[in-house]
Amino acid sequence: MVIAFDIGGTKIAAARVGADMTASEIGRVPTPIRDYDAFCAAIADLAGPGDEPIGISIAGVVDPRDGRLTVANIPCADGRPLAGDLEARLGRRVRVLNDAKAFALAEATTGLGKGHASVFAVIVGTGVGGAFVLNGRLVMGATGSAGEWGHGPAAATRTGAALPIVRCGCGQPGCVDTLGGARGLERLHRHLSDIEADSPAILAAWQQGEPDAVRTLDVYLDVVGGALANTVNILDPDIVPIGGGLARNPALIAAIDAEVRARTLGRRATALCVPTEAGPEKGLVGAALHVSETAPS
Template identity: 50%
Template sequence: MILCFDIGGTAIKTAEAFAPDDIRPKGRVPTPTDDYPAFAATLRAAIRDASQHPERVAISIAGVIDPDTGRATVANIPCLTGRPLVADLTADLGLPVDLANDADCFALAEAAVGAGRGHEVVFGIILGTGVGGGVVVRGQLINQSGGFAGEWGHGPVAQRIIGETVLPAFPCGCGQVGCLDAVCSARGMERLHAHLHGAEMDSLTIVSGWEEGEPQAARTIALWVELLAGPLAVVENMLGAGIMAVGGGLSNSRALVAALDGAVRARILRRFDRPLIVPAECGIEPGLIGAAILGLSRRTARAA
């Protein structure tokens, strides 16, 4: 059995994984964000309370591991930042630890049991609180030892002139300006709408307004799609993904995903007679599913 954790800044979710199709959620507890000993003790308690002693631990976390140093950056769990996290947890838990970024785990889940089944290359897209992603090739993460592959939302690539519309280079939380994350995440969409129309409106209202034909929302969404389509087309031309599965809050609008799919397919070299960008199928606990797939695959690889 693999004990799986999906760790965010608010809660730690737990599941026991016996096989890819046998993953059993076990509940959630608050995340100790500022106290590493308390954080490690929380994971040890889950190990102690498991139905049987696990072979290893697999973790999905909202952070990044530097592939050169092994040190973590986890913005919403400060006690983990700067630590060689896999090494520390392996020592503190007394078990082998497999760990991946939450977007990577989402991509793994989609590749293994979601919309990416049967495709050699799967790109998992996050469109929600942030713009991010993960890359899976032949069932394996590109980010085998941590890293930044798939983080297409960061970098100063957002268009600033679209037709007669001139946009500012919006500042991004990563420290750069002009990132897609700053203008195409849920908050970014709201920022874009406020800039265009001088009106504060949440992203769900903007999307529903667009679906109902409201003119201001329609203009916002048209620019939002245009901002994303070019960079996503470049990503597709580079990766050759057979499918791009979208998760995150904005993916709940199938019409929005379909509009983005049409815009991207019109810009890529390969011609598809089917959708390329589709809603994710692992709607419930993709972090736990991805962590389970990661742990089970690493166990199999080590046994071979």
């Protein structure tokens, strides 16, 4: 039994996770984003007394060299060695994991990746993210950013479209992340057609064959499919489960899959990119798996 947390910029959710990886919720509270002591106290309160290990999935990157977080939407925790600080405070083992990595570990172990040696799990939500699991183990990378396919230059080489170049949250101009998620799809539609619409409306118009939306989705698939094809060529995964808000549209994921398979070196006769659920439950299970697999022997 471990205590698992899923922490985002608006709420902290906690659950007990048993050996069978079923999560039973303990509670949830708003995230204190300005006061680090209150943030740690909220986690301690939800964990309660006891000595079960604590696994945390958080919307930030954890540097494997010193455990320090880079987390834009929880400013008080940015730059902090959260696992070490909680261990000192609570006297129990704590492991903190990036939320895309937690999703990937859960998906590879108990989801669509189960039984596959090589799983590249992708998030297409507000922005984009991803993580790689090989033979059941997360690939962390030297700096903790392995699998972050959204942070490199966006290109539209098939359609030749002129893309808007916007500075990304990571500091670089024109990242795939600025066009690949729901906000990016909306930005691209505004740029190409001068129409202000939210992502569900754009996708509905695309599925009805509306010409402006068809053009936007063609460019979107060029950008996202091209970037994913690059990553697939490097990792050559068995399966690419895709979760996040946009993955709730199966036609979009099928179109991404067709684009990626047409643009990768390796030939595949069956679907590579498949839609899945990336809700808080996956974060909790991934965090629980991580703290379990890093247990001292």
